[in-house]
Amino acid sequence: MDSIDKLAEVFKEFPGIGARQARRFVYFLMSRNGDYSATLARQILELKKDISQCTDCFRFFVNKNSNSKVCEICNDVNADDSILMVLEKDSDLESVKKSRVYDGKYFLLGGLVSIVEKNTPSYVRINELKNKISNNKSIKEIILAFSLSPQGDHTDHYVRGEIKDLVEKSGIKVSSLGRGLSTGTELEYSDNETLKNALKNRQ
Amino acid sequence: MDSIDKLAEVFKEFPGIGARQARRFVYFLMSRNGDYSATLARQILELKKDISQCTDCFRFFVNKNSNSKVCEICNDVNADDSILMVLEKDSDLESVKKSRVYDGKYFLLGGLVSIVEKNTPSYVRINELKNKISNNKSIKEIILAFSLSPQGDHTDHYVRGEIKDLVEKSGIKVSSLGRGLSTGTELEYSDNETLKNALKNRQ
Amino acid sequence: MDSIDKLAEVFKEFPGIGARQARRFVYFLMSRNGDYSATLARQILELKKDISQCTDCFRFFVNKNSNSKVCEICNDVNADDSILMVLEKDSDLESVKKSRVYDGKYFLLGGLVSIVEKNTPSYVRINELKNKISNNKSIKEIILAFSLSPQGDHTDHYVRGEIKDLVEKSGIKVSSLGRGLSTGTELEYSDNETLKNALKNRQ
Amino acid sequence: MDSIDKLAEVFKEFPGIGARQARRFVYFLMSRNGDYSATLARQILELKKDISQCTDCFRFFVNKNSNSKVCEICNDVNADDSILMVLEKDSDLESVKKSRVYDGKYFLLGGLVSIVEKNTPSYVRINELKNKISNNKSIKEIILAFSLSPQGDHTDHYVRGEIKDLVEKSGIKVSSLGRGLSTGTELEYSDNETLKNALKNRQ
Numbered sequence: 001m002d003s004i005d006k007l008a009e010v011f012k013e014f015p016g017i018g019a020r021q022a023r024r025f026v027y028f029l030m031s032r033n034g035d036y037s038a039t040l041a042r043q044i045l046e047l048k049k050d051i052s053q054c055t056d057c058f059r060f061f062v063n064k065n066s067n068s069k070v071c072e073i074c075n076d077v078n079a080d081d082s083i084l085m086v087l088e089k090d091s092d093l094e095s096v097k098k099s100r101v102y103d104g105k106y107f108l109l110g111g112l113v114s115i116v117e118k119n120t121p122s123y124v125r126i127n128e129l130k131n132k133i134s135n136n137k138s139i140k141e142i143i144l145a146f147s148l149s150p151q152g153d154h155t156d157h158y159v160r161g162e163i164k165d166l167v168e169k170s171g172i173k174v175s176s177l178g179r180g181l182s183t184g185t186e187l188e189y190s191d192n193e194t195l196k197n198a199l200k201n202r203q
Numbered sequence: 204m205d206s207i208d209k210l211a212e213v214f215k216e217f218p219g220i221g222a223r224q225a226r227r228f229v230y231f232l233m234s235r236n237g238d239y240s241a242t243l244a245r246q247i248l249e250l251k252k253d254i255s256q257c258t259d260c261f262r263f264f265v266n267k268n269s270n271s272k273v274c275e276i277c278n279d280v281n282a283d284d285s286i287l288m289v290l291e292k293d294s295d296l297e298s299v300k301k302s303r304v305y306d307g308k309y310f311l312l313g314g315l316v317s318i319v320e321k322n323t324p325s326y327v328r329i330n331e332l333k334n335k336i337s338n339n340k341s342i343k344e345i346i347l348a349f350s351l352s353p354q355g356d357h358t359d360h361y362v363r364g365e366i367k368d369l370v371e372k373s374g375i376k377v378s379s380l381g382r383g384l385s386t387g388t389e390l391e392y393s394d395n396e397t398l399k400n401a402l403k404n405r406q
Numbered sequence: 407m408d409s410i411d412k413l414a415e416v417f418k419e420f421p422g423i424g425a426r427q428a429r430r431f432v433y434f435l436m437s438r439n440g441d442y443s444a445t446l447a448r449q450i451l452e453l454k455k456d457i458s459q460c461t462d463c464f465r466f467f468v469n470k471n472s473n474s475k476v477c478e479i480c481n482d483v484n485a486d487d488s489i490l491m492v493l494e495k496d497s498d499l500e501s502v503k504k505s506r507v508y509d510g511k512y513f514l515l516g517g518l519v520s521i522v523e524k525n526t527p528s529y530v531r532i533n534e535l536k537n538k539i540s541n542n543k544s545i546k547e548i549i550l551a552f553s554l555s556p557q558g559d560h561t562d563h564y565v566r567g568e569i570k571d572l573v574e575k576s577g578i579k580v581s582s583l584g585r586g587l588s589t590g591t592e593l594e595y596s597d598n599e600t601l602k603n604a605l606k607n608r609q
Numbered sequence: 610m611d612s613i614d615k616l617a618e619v620f621k622e623f624p625g626i627g628a629r630q631a632r633r634f635v636y637f638l639m640s641r642n643g644d645y646s647a648t649l650a651r652q653i654l655e656l657k658k659d660i661s662q663c664t665d666c667f668r669f670f671v672n673k674n675s676n677s678k679v680c681e682i683c684n685d686v687n688a689d690d691s692i693l694m695v696l697e698k699d700s701d702l703e704s705v706k707k708s709r710v711y712d713g714k715y716f717l718l719g720g721l722v723s724i725v726e727k728n729t730p731s732y733v734r735i736n737e738l739k740n741k742i743s744n745n746k747s748i749k750e751i752i753l754a755f756s757l758s759p760q761g762d763h764t765d766h767y768v769r770g771e772i773k774d775l776v777e778k779s780g781i782k783v784s785s786l787g788r789g790l791s792t793g794t795e796l797e798y799s800d801n802e803t804l805k806n807a808l809k810n811r812q
Contacts, residue, residue, distance in 0.1 A: 001660070002672060007652045007653065010649050012646065016633070016638050024624050024625070024700060025623055029656060030660050031698070034657050037653050037654065037657045040650075040653055041649075041650040041651075041654045042650075043612065043615055044621060044638060044649055044650045045647070047612045047646065048638075048639075048647075050612040051612065051639050057760055062611040062612055064611075065718045078219075078365075087390065090388070090636045091633060091636050094632075094636070095391050099398040100395075114784075126275040134296065143402070143405055145390060146390070147267075147388060147391075148386055168704050175405040175406055177401040177402065177403045178383030178384070178403065178404025179381065179383045179384050180380060180383065180384075180400070180404065181350075181381070181382050182382070182383065182384060182385040182393070183394050184351060185350060186352075187291070187295040187349070187350050188292075188294045188350075192301075192303075192304060193386050195302040195304050195305075197381060198348075198381045201404055201406070202346055202379060203379065205456070206452055206456040206457065206468055207468060211450060213445065213446050216428075217434060218431070218434050219430070224422060226500075228420050228421070229453065230495075230496045231421050232453060233453065233457050234496065240451065240453065241451055242416065243416050244450045244451045245447075246409065246412055246416060247413065247446055248443065248444070248447045249409055250410070250432065250436065251435075251444075263436040263437070265408040265410060280603075294458065301550055458800060493796065494796070496796075498748045498796040500797075501796055501797050501804070503796070505799075505800075505804045506801075507805040538686075551796060551807075552796070553790075553795045554790040554792055554795075557625075558653075559635065571650070582811060583810075583811050584787065584788065584807045584811050584812060585787065585789045585790050585791070586786060586788045586789045586806070587791060588807075589792050589797070589802050590757060593705065593754060593755070594701050594703075594704050596708075597792050598707075598708040599792050600709065601704070601705060602710040603789070603791075607786075607787025607789065607812070609784055
């Protein structure tokens with residue numbers, strides 16, 4: 001494996017990138033002058049230096065004040081700390097944040113639990129979630145916000161089971177994102193599950 | 204215009220068919236033997252003969268007993284006549300019926316009302332809907348079930364306005380299909396409207 | 407099977423139409439008034455009446471003068487009768503005719519011969535082609551014009567074999583459509599076969 | 610602009626990558642551990658170090674022996690040095706090389722010349738091509754191998770004009786890749802240009 005192959009292998013791990021496009025990336029880098037590659041390499045390294053993982057919600061954030069261990073949302077006194085939205089990953093949180101429809105706090109679980117897995121994967125921060133609930137007396141509602149897929153459903157079910165005792169003791173309400181018609185849904189082409197949810201959740 | 208052009212023009216009106224495919228249909232018919240065309244023509248004519256439009260819900264149905272004016276769903280004593288689902292068109296009804304998640308009655312409005320239209324289009328059966336509500340004392344809930352689009356939204360709003368007095372007088376509840384995440388929705392790629400609905404309708 | 411199902415079955419045989427769209431066609435016909443269906447049925451029947459299959463090239467044509475057995479291209483004294491293009495089907499001929507790049511005569515073979523078939527399918531008019539070559543003394547070149555696919559290739563090979571003796575005896579040249587880059591071909595994404603042909607046929 | 614935005618801006622310049630996917634790349638890097646980023650940065654820098662641009666054909670190549678100025682193809686005594694294929698860019702060359710249908714030498718022009726440009730863009734190595742032709746007495750044929758697009762056509766025309774005197778003096782033949790049907794071309798859906806070329810280049 002020469003330098004071209006090696007770098008193509010790394011790019012192939014990027015989300016949504018296949019062997020062919022990985023190789024195009026390498027040729028693209030070769031065709032640009034040395035400054036471009038140097039800049040790219042430097043920024044990749046700086047990203048890791050500038051970025052911290054919040055010890056509270058576990059999202060990655062740009063640590064402007066490098067002493068801070070907690071992200072700007074967790075630090076935000078205007079955010080509603082009585083609601084905690086539990087999400088899978090950074091890009092989901094980013095999407096909700098951008099939509100400006102939610103002003104509570106967040107917690108990143110780190111991944112979904114699939115139905116076939118016997119043991120909870122190590123990247124799933126279920127213990128950290130339990131600790132957060134135990135230590136944080138202001139939480140009144142936990143919103144489980146996972147994508148609508150068999151894995152997302154299973155994770156919803158799994159988290160509810162794991163935090164059941166804790167939330168009952170503390171009188172915390174647990175909810176999941178609503179289901180039904182989403183933008184662009186045409187009745188004519190809807191699947192049964194969506195129709196069932198839309199009917200059940202009519203209002 | 205020769206016979207080929209003429210028939211291609213008619214096929215071009217079929218849903219989802221462009222000029223090119225319309226022409227392919229014509230060539231396809233030319234290449235089949237005469238029996239095929241004769242069968243097709245006969246079945247098209249028979250369809251119209253066998254099909255009646257239900258005078259109650261306005262769907263098209265196969266009229267096995269040609270004296271019947273009312274379709275088998277409207278005639279079905281096992282269907283719940285306390286709920287009436289108002290839909291745009293036959294294919295929407297077909298989709299809900301197939302999903303087996305609903306066992307009430309139906310009413311086809313005949314079309315949507317777009318925001319820019321000043322007058323209600325003639326194909327919108329709003330008066331027929333009002334009559335049905337007035338004459339049918341068993342209705343306790345009306346479910347508005349339109350596709351999730353600006354036109355669908357506007358029609359929902361329009362129908363609610365038109366039947367407001369009637370339903371208030373009779374104590375009928377009016378609901379709309381629930382909104383939120385639908386099958387396959389990934390949080391990361393959701394639009395603001397869907398996120399807003401999913402959050403508002405959490406449960 | 408009721409009238410809806412029966413007609414949907416027929417539409418499902420249309421080129422490129424699946425079960426779902428076939429059913430939409432039926433609902434579309436139900437929703438249109440009776441005149442539309444009557445017109446459609448009439449035009450389908452008239453198509454068959456107005457259309458004849460040319461006894462010379464076997465294409466379907468609109469027979470304005472219903473006594474004519476031969477199409478307007480075969481009758482055209484301005485068309486070059488020293489070249490004969492052999493094509494698979496009507497829509498291929500239509501496409502070449504529209505491009506106005508060819509002014510010779512045509513012959514429709516009626517279908518391709520696939521590699522796995524032991525016997526020549528009955529719809530392949532190889533004997534009719536041989537007769538045409540034997541009886542038509544003006545032909546100097548035969549152009550085999552099949553789509554570039556394994557079946558098209560095999561048919562090219564098959565026809566060449568079948569007419570070999572005839573054309574050698576009469577000194578007729580046999581050619582096939584040129585191969586290489588086609589509009590929009592990007593070298594970067596080309597398959598080996600196309601690159602090989604493009605290189606071999608460079609000029 | 611924070612580190613996330615800055616890096617996303619750089620990724621947005623990658624071929625085929627939009628704003629959204631650029632951002633996903635950044636989140637992906639954040640989510641991987643520090644080693645991954647370090648490896649990626651190192652390999653990007655090493656690529657530039659290991660890669661040289663061949664002084665003969667101008668392709669980028671992995672310079673195993675760092676003293677070498679000329680790539681392994683230009684150095685290959687088994688490659689046929691009587692034919693020179695002129696291509697636009699590295700990925701085109703890579704594609705031809707992989708197809709194993711050509712065993713001559715290559716020259717990378719560096720880009721295409723568009724019809725609207727008054728002056729030849731600086732990245733087009735037309736002078737280098739002329740020098741190569743002048744200095745290399747073994748060349749007997751030059752194959753112009755550009756993608757089949759208006760720009761590719763114009764570049765073909767442009768290069769032919771520029772090298773006209775040189776090749777005439779030296780008796781070098783100039784050819785372009787053949788045109789016609791490419792793999793998968795269906796006659797029914799072919800554009801006029803492709804049909805015209807296929808007919809002209811029949812054989």
